[in-house]
Amino acid sequence: QKEVEQNSGPLSVPEGAIASLNCTYSDRGSQSFFWYRQYSGKSPELIMFIYSNGDKEDGRFTAQLNKASQYVSLLIRDSQPSDSATYLCAVNKGGATNKLIFGTGTLLAVQP
Amino acid sequence: DAGVIQSPRHEVTEMGQEVTLRCKPISGHNSLFWYRQTMMRGLELLIYFNNNVPIDDSGMPEDRFSAKMPNASFSTLKIQPSEPRDSAVYFCASRVAGGPTGELFFGEGSRLTVL
Numbered sequence: 001q002k003e004v005e006q007n008s009g010p011l012s013v014p015e016g017a018i019a020s021l022n023c024t025y026s027d028r029g030s031q032s033f034f035w036y037r038q039y040s041g042k043s044p045e046l047i048m049f050i051y052s053n054g055d056k057e058d059g060r061f062t063a064q065l066n067k068a069s070q071y072v073s074l075l076i077r078d079s080q081p082s083d084s085a086t087y088l089c090a091v092n093k094g095g096a097t098n099k100l101i102f103g104t105g106t107l108l109a110v111q112p
Numbered sequence: 113d114a115g116v117i118q119s120p121r122h123e124v125t126e127m128g129q130e131v132t133l134r135c136k137p138i139s140g141h142n143s144l145f146w147y148r149q150t151m152m153r154g155l156e157l158l159i160y161f162n163n164n165v166p167i168d169d170s171g172m173p174e175d176r177f178s179a180k181m182p183n184a185s186f187s188t189l190k191i192q193p194s195e196p197r198d199s200a201v202y203f204c205a206s207r208v209a210g211g212p213t214g215e216l217f218f219g220e221g222s223r224l225t226v227l
Contacts, residue, residue, distance in 0.1 A: 043203060043218035044155070100157070
């Protein structure tokens with residue numbers, strides 16, 4: 001079992017719709033969770049992080065965390081063609097470690 | 113302020129040659145990570161350092177790979193001898209250690225092609 005799992009996609013949504021990206025993780029001791037966006041040929045950049053159960057909103061983005069289910073999601077409201085990219089879920093493992101493990105990413109395509 | 117700086121940006125080499133990738137982290141960051149990214153396996157953590165000390169190198173694929181961090185502002189990842197399956201984009205990233213919510217900042221990556 002992979003430590004962080006994501007559906008590779010592509011996930012195709014029309015412009016203006018809500019895009020829902022999902023991620024599961026295996027280590028129950030994981031403390032914090034990140035969503036990175038990576039455009040083709042570029043390096044990953046942070047969108048949001050979350051470490052408490054529930055929702056965290058930042059503009060058009062909402063991160064959701066359910067530690068009991070070991071599940072993290074990212075919602076993008078009013079999707080724009082410029083949101084088309086690969087979205088990487090990352091998990092900071094628990095304990096004293098500073099280790100950040102990434103999923104393989106979900107490719108999002110927003111159709112104009 | 114400068115971000116994470118990696119060199120070279122592109123490297124094409126022949127099988128069996130030694131490859132050295134270099135990284136300068138953001139000033140003040142004391143955690144440094146080396147990742148490898150391929151289409152098949154995604155972004156894999158190879159090794160990371162805290163305060164210049166290697167903490168976890170369990171992701172280093174084999175003895176052909178080695179990494180050093182002689183000081184807080186410089187790290188190298190070396191592959192000797194290189195093989196075609198090492199072809200990938202290698203990212204260096206840094207952040208402030210200690211907090212679980214610290215943002216990881218990535219360099220632009222070094223694209224390695226081994227023929």
